Amino acid sequence: MASRSDTYQRILESARDLIYASSYADVGVAAICERANVKKGSFYHFFTSKQELTISVLDTYFVDMKEQILDHAFNSGLKPMERLNKFYTMVIDMQSSIFEQTGHVLGCPFGNLALELATRDEPIRKKVDQVFTRLQTLIKVTLDEAMASGDLEQIDTGATARALIAYFEGAVLLAKAHNDPSILKQLLPAAAQIRILPSNQIN
Amino acid sequence: MASRSDTYQRILESARDLIYASSYADVGVAAICERANVKKGSFYHFFTSKQELTISVLDTYFVDMKEQILDHAFNSGLKPMERLNKFYTMVIDMQSSIFEQTGHVLGCPFGNLALELATRDEPIRKKVDQVFTRLQTLIKVTLDEAMASGDLEQIDTGATARALIAYFEGAVLLAKAHNDPSILKQLLPAAAQIRILPSNQIN
Structure with a gap:
């Protein structure tokens, strides 16, 4: 039993x-x-409810994403900017493999629930928000390291980390809307160009 | 009556x-x-159904977006790259004003329905797909014009137009997930950095 x-x-x-x-x-x-x-x-x-279950589901998504992707990409011994590329490559492979199995691009579970529920379910919105904030911190630390080692010019690493997540989530959204994972392959390499300067350098 | x-x-x-x-x-x-x-x-x-109504709703969204934003931004007599900035500024103003009225960032109606329905409602997915394709064509024409006038280096304008839509949709997604329209103001100006080179220039 x-x-x-x-x-x-x-x-x-x-x-x-x-x-x-x-x-x-x-x-x-x-x-x-x-x-x-x-x-x-x-x-x-x-x-007690489907809402409570969904918050637990989001926690397990994050744990799995951490074990299956983030740990491999960001604790990989690669140079900081190469870790980001490894992250994108792993996501492209995963979305392509899901597409082959199901016939659909399923996208990002956090982005999906954000757009479906953010206006009407505050606990779920907050949980998704926390995930994006953790991901932003992870990318910020990576950019800080690249900047410290001279591989990256002076930028606002927090805002740039957020911009990288935005671009990533948008590429996944388009791949889902067109139901075509090759869009990720076409778009994600351009993330390397996105920089936000420290605000005192903006006129 | x-x-x-x-x-x-x-x-x-x-x-x-x-x-x-x-x-x-x-x-x-x-x-x-x-x-x-x-x-x-x-x-x-x-x-005949809520699905059929929603497809009509998506048509009216596009007509209104065209009349209220796209026509002003893209048929404005501005230089090509300034039209894109005008588009972003108008969207930031609109999302901020909706936030002030409702207390919520409502985001992009096309992105919202794409992530909610793309895997299980093919007619709605196709309609959203068409809207993104029309928007992509509009931005591509703008980038082509900027390239022809020498304001832009040689790029793959179709792929870059798609990348700009991805970044835009992702920024709107994060603003909705954090329920904070100021994220759009922080992120959207960096769209100007995103370029995808013609594939024969990629090694």
């Missing part, structure tokens, strides 16, 4: 797969329970 | 306002009819 924690894990993974493949609103608790092969009672034993 | 076309228009505008403020899935036909003050029978006289 499955342990409680198996059940918890199955609910989490079912919700995650279903929401990523369609949308938050499109996936009900009944469908999550059916896919996880658990009764509704078990669901409400672990989660 | 209101004419048929008044009713049609009211349904369209109600759907548009409601979907833009939350999401496609969150807005049912009943809510659209209630806001438009029409009976359900009238709705189904004009539209």
